[in-house]
Amino acid sequence: MIEINRIRENSNEIIERLSIKNFDSKEIITEILELDQQKREIQVKSDxxxxxxxxxxxEIGNLFKSGQAxxxxxxxxxTVSLNTDIQDLKEKFNAIDSKLTDLLYQLPNTPHSDVPKGKTPEDNITIFEKGEIKKLHDKAKPHWELASEFDLIDFDLGVKITGAGFPVYKGKGAKLQRALINFFLDEAENSGYKEVIPPLLVNEASGYGTGQLPDKEGQMYHATEDNFYLIPTAEVPVTNIFRDVIIKKEDFPQKLTAYTPCFRREAGSYGKDVRGLNRLHQFDKVEIVQVQHPDSSYEALEGMIEHVKSLLEKLELPYRILKLCGGDLGFTAAITYDFEVYSIAQERWLEVSSVSNFETYQANRLKLRFKNEDGKTQLAHTLNGSALALPRIVAALLENNQTENGIKIPKALVPYTRFETI
RNA sequence: GGAGAUGUGGCAGAGUGGUCGAAUGCACUUGUCUUGAAAACAAGCGUGCUGCGAGGUACCGGGGGUUCGAAUCCCUCCAUCUCCGCCA
Structure with missing residues (x-):
C-alpha cells in the first residue's frame, strides 16, 4: 500500500497519479488524512x-514496599477514571486504525510517470515487436485440435477428474511441459536467479503481503478449513519470503526464480478466450522475482525485460511487448510490460508474460526494508515477471510450428525434450 | 491425531507481579592502546508510533483477560521439541 507519509506530504500528486489508473481517490484520501490526524491526536493523548x-x-509499588498500604x-x-479514559481512547484508536488500514488497502499503487493514459487494453502501447509471422499450410489447425490429434493434452479427461480448465498432459505433451519448465529454470539461473521451490498454499498474511488480499480474493481457491489459499502465481510465496525482513544493503539485489503450478478461479470468460489452453484454472509457470534498492529497480526491470525477450527469441516465437496503459495496469503495479506471442492459427496475440515494478507498494505491506546510508530503515522495491507461463507458449509452439509432417520443436528446446518433432 | 515440554533482543541465555526494554556472554560498530593486526580496555549496539528537541509510548510467539501495575498469573491460537500413533 501507499505509505501514509507520502499521502500526508503529496496527497494532490497521488490523486493525480491515481487518475491515470482511472481511480478517483479524492474522497478516500480526504478521509484517510482525517483519520490519520485523529489517530495521531488520540495516540498523543493516550500516551x-x-x-x-x-x-x-x-508510586503504589514504592508505597507498598515501604509499608504504607x-x-x-x-x-x-x-487510576480508576484514568483507566476508563485509557480504555476509551484505546477503543477509539482501534476503530480508527482499522478503518484507516481498510482505506489504505483500497488505494492502488500510483503508476509510474511513463505509464500512458488509457482505459482499455486497446490503449496499451506496443513498444517492441520481433519475429516472423509465417504463413501456414492449408490444413493448419488451432492448438486444441493438434493437442487431441497428437494425443498431447486431454481436456475432457481433466473435466472428468476435476472440471473445465484442468487439462491432462500426456506423452510428448507432458514431456514438452517438463522440457519448458527446465529450459526456463536453466535460463533464469544463467541470468543470476536463485531457484526456490515454495509452498503452493499460503496463509492469509502472505495474501495481504503481495496484494492479492483483500483486493482479489475471488481469484484464489480458498481452503477454508485451514484458511489457506492456493497460489495464483509463485509471486505470492516467493515475494513473501521477504515479509518482515530487514535486508542488508550488501545483500541487494535478491533475485529468485521458481517453478510452480498456478491456480486461478477466474470469472466471467467465455468462447474463444477460454478455448484450449488460452485460459486455465491450473497452469504451470516459471516466475522471476527481484528485491532491489530503490535506486536500481528500474535498471533491474530492464534486465527482466531483456531476459524474457531472450526466452522468446530462443523459442523462435513472434512476439511483441506492450506498455500497459493506466486503465489496464494491475492494482499493485507501478508499471507493467506485457509480452504477447502470436498464435497463427487463432490469428491473435496471447499474453505470456507480465513484468512489473511494484516499487514500495508491496514492500510497505510486507515490511520489507533495508538500512540506508543514514542508518534509517527504508522500504525496498519489489519486481516480478513471468519467465514464462507455459500454456500459451505451448499453444503458440504447436500452432506456429505445425507442418504437414508434424510439429517442429525449436532448436533450443530439443536438448530438453530429446525429440525434434511431434 | 494423542500425551508432555518450550517459545525473551542477530545468536546463546537470566529474569520472586512493581526501579525490566529487559542481566550476562558471544557477534557487531566506534574509540583508546599498537608500525599494523590480535589481545585488553571503554562506549555504543532491536523495531514502530509520536515530538523541533529533551523526551513520551508500545512491543519478551499472536490475540484476549485478571490487576493500580504483566516478560512474569489465566484463557485461546500458532510454532518448535520429545514420546506414541498414522503415513509418501
Missing part, C-alpha cells in the same frame, strides 16, 4: 495518560 498511570503505579490503596483510586 500521556499511560505515562500518568505508569508513574502512579510506580493505606496510602497506596488511596492512590489506586486515582
Amino acid at each position: 500521556a495518560l499511560l505515562n500518568q498511570r505508569n508513574s502512579i503505579s510506580k 493505606e496510602l497506596a490503596n488511596k492512590k489506586k483510586e486515582e
Whole structure:
C-alpha cells in the first residue's frame, strides 16, 4: 500500500497519479488524512495518560514496599477514571486504525510517470515487436485440435477428474511441459536467479503481503478449513519470503526464480478466450522475482525485460511487448510490460508474460526494508515477471510450428525434450 | 491425531507481579592502546508510533483477560521439541 507519509506530504500528486489508473481517490484520501490526524491526536493523548498511570503505579509499588498500604490503596483510586479514559481512547484508536488500514488497502499503487493514459487494453502501447509471422499450410489447425490429434493434452479427461480448465498432459505433451519448465529454470539461473521451490498454499498474511488480499480474493481457491489459499502465481510465496525482513544493503539485489503450478478461479470468460489452453484454472509457470534498492529497480526491470525477450527469441516465437496503459495496469503495479506471442492459427496475440515494478507498494505491506546510508530503515522495491507461463507458449509452439509432417520443436528446446518433432 | 515440554533482543541465555526494554556472554560498530593486526580496555549496539528537541509510548510467539501495575498469573491460537500413533 501507499505509505501514509507520502499521502500526508503529496496527497494532490497521488490523486493525480491515481487518475491515470482511472481511480478517483479524492474522497478516500480526504478521509484517510482525517483519520490519520485523529489517530495521531488520540495516540498523543493516550500516551500521556499511560505515562500518568505508569508513574502512579510506580508510586503504589514504592508505597507498598515501604509499608504504607493505606496510602497506596488511596492512590489506586486515582487510576480508576484514568483507566476508563485509557480504555476509551484505546477503543477509539482501534476503530480508527482499522478503518484507516481498510482505506489504505483500497488505494492502488500510483503508476509510474511513463505509464500512458488509457482505459482499455486497446490503449496499451506496443513498444517492441520481433519475429516472423509465417504463413501456414492449408490444413493448419488451432492448438486444441493438434493437442487431441497428437494425443498431447486431454481436456475432457481433466473435466472428468476435476472440471473445465484442468487439462491432462500426456506423452510428448507432458514431456514438452517438463522440457519448458527446465529450459526456463536453466535460463533464469544463467541470468543470476536463485531457484526456490515454495509452498503452493499460503496463509492469509502472505495474501495481504503481495496484494492479492483483500483486493482479489475471488481469484484464489480458498481452503477454508485451514484458511489457506492456493497460489495464483509463485509471486505470492516467493515475494513473501521477504515479509518482515530487514535486508542488508550488501545483500541487494535478491533475485529468485521458481517453478510452480498456478491456480486461478477466474470469472466471467467465455468462447474463444477460454478455448484450449488460452485460459486455465491450473497452469504451470516459471516466475522471476527481484528485491532491489530503490535506486536500481528500474535498471533491474530492464534486465527482466531483456531476459524474457531472450526466452522468446530462443523459442523462435513472434512476439511483441506492450506498455500497459493506466486503465489496464494491475492494482499493485507501478508499471507493467506485457509480452504477447502470436498464435497463427487463432490469428491473435496471447499474453505470456507480465513484468512489473511494484516499487514500495508491496514492500510497505510486507515490511520489507533495508538500512540506508543514514542508518534509517527504508522500504525496498519489489519486481516480478513471468519467465514464462507455459500454456500459451505451448499453444503458440504447436500452432506456429505445425507442418504437414508434424510439429517442429525449436532448436533450443530439443536438448530438453530429446525429440525434434511431434 | 494423542500425551508432555518450550517459545525473551542477530545468536546463546537470566529474569520472586512493581526501579525490566529487559542481566550476562558471544557477534557487531566506534574509540583508546599498537608500525599494523590480535589481545585488553571503554562506549555504543532491536523495531514502530509520536515530538523541533529533551523526551513520551508500545512491543519478551499472536490475540484476549485478571490487576493500580504483566516478560512474569489465566484463557485461546500458532510454532518448535520429545514420546506414541498414522503415513509418501
